Amino acid sequence: MFEVRIVVPGVEIERxxxxxxxxxxxxxPLTKPIGCQSIRVREVxxxxxxxNASEPVDVLAALxxxxxTGNDAAALAWALGAATSSAEIVVVDEEGRTLAGAVAVFCSPRGDVVSIPSVAADGGKWLTLAPATARRVARACANHV
Structure with missing residues (x-):
């Protein structure tokens, strides 16, 4: 089972x-996917x-x-920095425990972004930041189980 927490900055509006x-x-509440390519970075x-990133320029510096690099990093930074809502999607097991990791979706006027966690063969944790479509969000959740 999945639990979705939809948040407007500072306020959980729906679970x-x-x-x-x-x-x-x-x-x-997806609107339109951001118009850029995906990027992949190490979570750590x-x-x-x-x-401490509160402005798009801070998000860009972090990315x-x-x-x-490049225009895709800038586009993602401006979308993440301007997010008007976000959703955290976690997997809950049969005993009600939340499993590690979460898929996150950020909705902004600049386009929607999905953050997809993964683990490399060496055990390193990675995040893919990509345009959020219903299909990509569903696939990320299905793969996260």
Whole structure:
């Protein structure tokens, strides 16, 4: 089962339990996917730098420090920095425990972004930041189980 928490900055506005990945995608208020390519960065290189990022320029600095380059990094930074809502999607097991990792969706006037966690063969944790479509969100959730 999936639990979706939809948040407008500072306020949880909705919590939805979903039985499958397709239902998750329908629960998120997606508008339009951001118009750029995906980027992939190491979680450990990005997340600590994002903790104090409050403006798009701060998000861009964090992405660049994590190794992201080019116009796609800038487009993603401006979308993430302008997000008007976000959704965190976690997997909940039969005993009600939340499993590690989460898929996240950020909705902004500049386009929607999905953050997809993965683990490399060496055990390193990575995040893919990509244009958020219902299909990509559903696939990310299904692969996260």
């Amino acid at each position: 939805v339990d979903c039985s499958d990945a397709e239902q998750v995608a329908r629960a998120i 290189d990005l997340l600590p730098r994002l903790e 660049r420090a994590a190794g992201a």
